[in-house]
């Protein structure tokens with residue numbers, strides 16, 4: 001059994017208690033894909049399911065690999081431990097090793113804590129941002145770490161109007177860009193209500209060769225701007241939401257060799273299960289929307305997305 005370091009709240013943003021039962025598994029995909037952004041460090045839902053169960057559930061529906069992201073120091077350390085085989089029972093280690101990779105960073109909202117308040121989410125004292133990034137740099141050298149992320153800007157949870165906080169995020173984003181270049185790793189961007197500013201920082205610094213907008217949240221126009229800069233766009237369960245026609249329009253203008261799929265699990269559960277726990281095995285719902293928006297067969301969509309993911313991370317999950 002795994003000891004997760006975080007847990008998703010049992011209360012929805014509306015204040016209601018969430019339905020914590022696991023959605024039933026969808027029909028398996030006709031081809032393999034990987035979930036390039038999930039948070040296995042977060043527990044959610046009924047029962048206590050370990051890493052090996054999430055990986056096995058995903059495998060059964062054609063999701064042959066997962067990249068788990070740790071985006072504060074405790075989660076980044078935990079992710080490195082998992083890459084070294086900890087938190088997984090010996091008999092499942094080989095199975096998990098074939099199907100799981102990691103990434104780590106200091107999340108934009110946590111960067112603010114390191115710089116401005118010096119206090120973490122549970123009131124603990126935090127080191128400086130420089131020290132935090134130095135540790136992230138070391139953790140990224142752990143075999144199995146394939147991406148720097150998530151980093152970027154978040155003007156939803158951190159007010160852009162407070163210069164100190166805004167600057168902390170921009171500074172942290174720049175440091176992660178430098179880190180991705182130094183390590184020669186792909187970088188995953190978190191962009192919440194910050195499209196223009198994210199592009200401005202990328203233009204000023206020069207984007208790493210492989211830059212992925214995780215949980216892409218822009219429209220077709222913004223997709224074009226990101227694509228012009230060579231970026232890859234990763235679509236999550238939000239692209240299945242009824243009010244998200246703009247995301248399907250963004251998908252329509254994005255070539256398959258720039259499209260990836262992710263869950264951001266345990267968050268952003270796809271329709272028809274919004275609000276319930278999310279895990280990589282629910283990706284087929286999102287893949288169906290991707291295929292439809294691209295006007296291709298599900299088989300073609302899976303092959304295209306997997307090729308993109310393999311190009312960017314050098315990882316395509318377990319073969320066969």
Ligand SMILES: [Zn+2]
Nearest residue numbers: 150190214215
């Ligand atoms: Zn994010």
Ligand SMILES: [Zn+2]
Nearest residue numbers: 037069150264
């Ligand atoms: Zn995330």
